[in-house]
Amino acid sequence: xxxxLTLDPDILESYVLGLTNAEDTARIEKLKAESPEVLRExxxxxxxxxxxxxxxxxxxxxxxxxxxWSSVQQAGADLQQSTRTQAQPRTTPSGSATASTSGSRxxxxxxxxxxxxxxxxxxxxxxxxxxxxxxxLQKSLVQTQLSIxxxxxxxxxxxxxxxxxxxxxxxxxxSSTHAIPLFGINDSKYIVARIYVNPQDTxxxxxxTDAIDRNTGxxxxxxxxxxxxxxxxxxxxSATPGSMMKLQSTPASTEFALSMEESPxxxxxxxxxxxAQSSASVLRTLQASTQRxxxxxxxxxxxxxxxxxxxx
Amino acid sequence: MALQxxxxxxxxxxxxxxxxERAFNELYEAYSPALYGIVVKIVHxxxxxxxxxxxxxxxxxxxxxxxxxxxxxxFTWLLNVTRNHAIDYVRSKYARAQVHEAENxxxxxDEQRVELPIDMIGLAxxxxxxxxxxxxxxxxxxxxxxxxxxxxxxFQIPLGTIKxxxxxxxxxxxxxxxxxxxx
Numbered sequence: 406x407x408x409x410l411t412l413d414p415d416i417l418e419s420y421v422l423g424l425t426n427a428e429d430t431a432r433i434e435k436l437k438a439e440s441p442e443v444l445r446e447x448x449x450x451x452x453x454x455x456x457x458x459x460x461x462x463x464x465x466x467x468x469x470x471x472x473x474w475s476s477v478q479q480a481g482a483d484l485q486q487s488t489r490t491q492a493q494p495r496t497t498p499s500g501s502a503t504a505s506t507s508g509s510r511x512x513x514x515x516x517x518x519x520x521x522x523x524x525x526x527x528x529x530x531x532x533x534x535x536x537x538x539x540x541x542l543q544k545s546l547v548q549t550q551l552s553i554x555x556x557x558x559x560x561x562x563x564x565x566x567x568x569x570x571x572x573x574x575x576x577x578x579x580s581s582t583h584a585i586p587l588f589g590i591n592d593s594k595y596i597v598a599r600i601y602v603n604p605q606d607t608x609x610x611x612x613x614t615d616a617i618d619r620n621t622g623x624x625x626x627x628x629x630x631x632x633x634x635x636x637x638x639x640x641x642x643s644a645t646p647g648s649m650m651k652l653q654s655t656p657a658s659t660e661f662a663l664s665m666e667e668s669p670x671x672x673x674x675x676x677x678x679x680x681a682q683s684s685a686s687v688l689r690t691l692q693a694s695t696q697r698x699x700x701x702x703x704x705x706x707x708x709x710x711x712x713x714x715x716x717x
Numbered sequence: 718m719a720l721q722x723x724x725x726x727x728x729x730x731x732x733x734x735x736x737x738e739r740a741f742n743e744l745y746e747a748y749s750p751a752l753y754g755i756v757v758k759i760v761h762x763x764x765x766x767x768x769x770x771x772x773x774x775x776x777x778x779x780x781x782x783x784x785x786x787x788x789x790x791x792f793t794w795l796l797n798v799t800r801n802h803a804i805d806y807v808r809s810k811y812a813r814a815q816v817h818e819a820e821n822x823x824x825x826x827d828e829q830r831v832e833l834p835i836d837m838i839g840l841a842x843x844x845x846x847x848x849x850x851x852x853x854x855x856x857x858x859x860x861x862x863x864x865x866x867x868x869x870x871x872f873q874i875p876l877g878t879i880k881x882x883x884x885x886x887x888x889x890x891x892x893x894x895x896x897x898x899x900x
Contacts, residue, residue: 415865415880418887423797424864434788449891449898451793454859456894458796460841461754465770466763470749473771474741480775481736 417443421450726791733781733791745774748792752799758860759803769806773799804862843893851886858883 419425420433436443724732724743732740752773756766777798784794847855857863865883869876 415884415887418883419865421793422858423801424858438787447789450887451789452898453887453891453894455751455790455792455796456840456897457844457855457859457890458755458800459751460844461758462750463754463757464750465753465767469753469767469770470745472767473745473774474738476771476775477741477778480778 417446417450421447421454730784730786730791733777733784736778736781741778744777748795751792752795755796755800755860756803759800759862760807765806766803769803770799773802776802800859800862808862840894840897843897844890846893847886847889850882851889854879854882854886855890 416425416429416433420430425433433443433447437447438444724747729744729747732743734740749770753766753770756769756773757763760766760769777795780798784791788794844852854868857868858865863871865879866876868874869879
């Protein structure tokens, strides 16, 4: 035995059991061809395994032989068919005619199948098209519904705004409503605004945007003018642009008097108290001014009057 | 080494090349008991063994051209094809459950269907005289398709020890079967 094989004493046993890798198998087969000793060793081991297998031999049931022969025949037929199919591309020109005839027959046999396949594909395609189309329409419908909802909401908002404007116009155009110019003084500047007061309405909200110094955002003193009379309507220290001032008419006053309720955005009640004090004071000033029958605006009196009223 | 050879191995090889019904008949008569027996031994079920033998014969028929006389006898080649097919089956995950179920009923079938040829009775008795550890090793290697490494891992025995024992078991078996070898 070769020196190589003595290094691994069970390698021939492994070889006959089919457990050697490709490299060892090649090495052993080479040795087997070269060495009669190795060949005999292997043959004896194989014979041993043949005997070992024979010791477990048993006769199969009689029906099995026919069944196996049937399977073997079928396998043989399949093998021949496979071989014939593989050989077909290499046929001679005369063989091509046969192949062509066979192909025509296949084409004829394949026609119904192709027709069914075509119809199926068409049906599936149509179904898919309508499914997609339906899906798109549903999406479009949902978008339209959303748009309608948005239009409704916008329309409601517009309607409310229009109604508010109408009410405001109605209020302003009413014969009972008085338009009162307002003068605001912030440092040396004065601001002109206008409020509308209707004595029949107990409460009214007036936008005071124009009465606010846009530079500082503050409104120190407000004066109301009715004909030639002035009324201080309030003093705010933290007016916000666009805020609403709630005014209340006081029917008990001789001419009119304004009192101001606390705005939700006002920071203290002081404005109301100041308004009440200023109203009484300015009312007296206005009465005196009326007696003089001078236009305080033209004569520059309002500024002096306003300053006096503010000091008072 | 066929059990009931009416033809020499050379004649059977020539017949196999024909792939005729006569060739099948001769091959089947000569080798089917041994092939069937080894499959039953591996799968422990006659029903499964019949299916596997059928498939093995189909393989043999299809691969007849690949038989190489220089690598061993026809019987060895047939045994290897059949044994590998059965071991592959047993090693497949699906089959393991089926074989496990069949193991409980095969002992009864074994008792009923042992039909060893008369000249093989002594052979089987000789094999039964093998020491237990040698018999188990040969059974694992030959009938269950284990490798030496797998046996080493399974039984927590060093691989070197397994290899030594395998060689000893084969040597012992060869001595026991020597008298049958050149009949």
